[in-house]
Amino acid sequence: MIKLKAPIILPAMAKLDWEDYYSGAAMAGTIAVIGESAIKSDTELMHDGNGKVSNAPLLSRMVQCFRKFDIGYGDIVLQANADDIALGTPEYALKHCNVKTLEIKFRQAAKGIQHVASVGSYEEAVWLRQNGYLVEPDPLDERVKKQYFEDAGFYFTQYGRLPMWNEEILSEKIHGYRSMGAENIFFKMAGYRVEDIRRVLSIASENHVALVTFDGAGGGTGHNPCKMMNEWSYPTIELEKIVFEAMRELNKKGKWPPAIAMAGGIATEDVICKVLTLGAPYVKLTAIGRGAVAAAMSSKESAK
Numbered sequence: 538m539i540k541l542k543a544p545i546i547l548p549a550m551a552k553l554d555w556e557d558y559y560s561g562a563a564m565a566g567t568i569a570v571i572g573e574s575a576i577k578s579d580t581e582l583m584h585d586g587n588g589k590v591s592n593a594p595l596l597s598r599m600v601q602c603f604r605k606f607d608i609g610y611g612d613i614v615l616q617a618n619a620d621d622i623a624l625g626t627p628e629y630a631l632k633h634c635n636v637k638t639l640e641i642k643f644r645q646a647a648k649g650i651q652h653v654a655s656v657g658s659y660e661e662a663v664w665l666r667q668n669g670y671l672v673e674p675d676p677l678d679e680r681v682k683k684q685y686f687e688d689a690g691f692y693f694t695q696y697g698r699l700p701m702w703n704e705e706i707l708s709e710k711i712h713g714y715r716s717m718g719a720e721n722i723f724f725k726m727a728g729y730r731v732e733d734i735r736r737v738l739s740i741a742s743e744n745h746v747a748l749v750t751f752d753g754a755g756g757g758t759g760h761n762p763c764k765m766m767n768e769w770s771y772p773t774i775e776l777e778k779i780v781f782e783a784m785r786e787l788n789k790k791g792k793w794p795p796a797i798a799m800a801g802g803i804a805t806e807d808v809i810c811k812v813l814t815l816g817a818p819y820v821k822l823t824a825i826g827r828g829a830v831a832a833a834m835s836s837k838e839s840a841k
Contacts, residue, residue, distance in 0.1 A: 539638070539721060539747070541822075542566025542610045542814060543731070545636040546825040548750065548796050549616045549640070549725065551575035557833040559613055563708040568609030568822075571599050573618040573642055574652075574697075576626055577670070588669050589625035596626075596634045604635060614723060616640040618652075619698035622710065624669045631717045639714055640723035640750075641707070643700055643737065652697030659685055662693035671696045672780075704740055711744045724795075728770035735783045741795040742787055750824055751780050753801025773801035777816050784819040798825030 547562045549583050551572030557722050563567035579595035596615070603613035615636045617627045622641075630636040655824075656662045662676035672695050674681045685691070704712075711722050724746050726737050753773030771779065777799050787794060797820045799812050809823045 539612050540610050546822045546824045547802050553830055554833045556602050557813050560606050563603040563606035565781055566608055568611045570614040570616050570640055573616045574620055582668055590629040596630055600634050601613055609799045612638050613640040614640050616642050618642045619700040623698055627714055631719055638721040639719050640725050642725040654695050656693035656695055665695055708744055721747045727752045728776045731735045731779055738783050742792045746795050748796045748798055750798040750800055751776055796821040798822035798824050804828035
């Protein structure tokens with residue numbers, strides 16, 4: 538159980554002014570989420586002989602931004618995508634970083650695909666590959682290295698792992714994280730097929746997942762074509778309707794109900810009220826991302 542001062546969650550972010558983003562959430566008595574693959578920005582990142590994270594001090598600094606202003610409400614949450622789970626980031630965070638809540642993310646942003654991004658240099662490609670990420674072509678292959686420096690006309694691309702999970706795998710993961718001290722498990726979901734939305738809610742119910750956040754944002758990150766960013770997923774109001782009906786079906790079956798948070802273009806008080814009212818009694822929180830980031834960035838600039 539997480540007590541809150543306001544029905545708000547600040548969704549996943551690990552770039553821009555994360556220091557004030559997390560600290561502000563603590564002062565406001567609400568929840569903030571550290572974004573997926575946050576350790577990828579850690580210059581001190583290290584792995585053990587099994588390819589698992591053994592040193593990621595950046596995570597501790599992120600968590601401490603919240604903890605030092607903690608007033609007994611809210612929490613700071615680590616979001617974990619398929620790469621994080623493969624690299625053992627949740628286990629490391631639970632053991633070393635005073636993390637109490639994990640959010641398991643289903644694929645990339647509001648799109649049913651994995652992260653795909655070009656890599657800026659050979660050195661960066663090598664660093665990513667050596668730290669467990671998928672890079673094509675393989676920069677550690679001597680033939681690839683030779684061709685690259687002979688200006689063969691290609692570049693390196695990093696691919697995020699697809700979450701090839703089912704009910705059994707997720708149940709095992711959740712049980713394992715709880716045995717390591719996780720007090721709360723969240724899910725992050727988007728506007729996929731209605732059948733998938735129902736399936737994820739069913740998994741959440743069976744495993745007593747505390748919160749499922751549904752993102753109606755138009756496309757999330759900038760690693761994709763504009764058409765995809767602007768037109769994929771459902772509009773937030775339509776997604777909330779689908780989630781509401783799915784939750785009502787769970788309720789009719791007598792299933793345990795996870796709390797729901799809605800994200801996607803929510804910033805002002807009137808819209809927050811509408812989201813909570815239309816989704817009642819299932820929607821408990823609104824997720825405010827871009828508005829909170831803008832406030833943090835503006836305050837940082839004003840303080841200079």
